[in-house]
Amino acid sequence: MAIIHTNCTCGKAVEIRTGSDANSNYRKDGKQAVYPGEDGYCIFRCSQCLEPLHQTVPAFAHQA
Numbered sequence: 001m002a003i004i005h006t007n008c009t010c011g012k013a014v015e016i017r018t019g020s021d022a023n024s025n026y027r028k029d030g031k032q033a034v035y036p037g038e039d040g041y042c043i044f045r046c047s048q049c050l051e052p053l054h055q056t057v058p059a060f061a062h063q064a
């Protein structure tokens with residue numbers, strides 16, 4: 001239901017999509033992370049610091 005423009009802790013720009021804006025069923029909470037301009041390519045680890053994005057990006061954290 002939202003597209004959130006944010007950054008990894010290393011500064012890499014990422015885009016978090018939720019609800020109907022996401023094209024992913026990988027996660028139960030429906031969140032999807034993509035790089036801006038790379039529509040539809042799901043990312044799970046930062047390509048710059050290699051940390052899992054659900055740990056470095058609060059908007060992409062798993063919901064309980």
Ligand SMILES: [Zn+2]
Pocket residue numbers: 008009010011012046047048049050051056
């Ligand atoms: Zn990073």
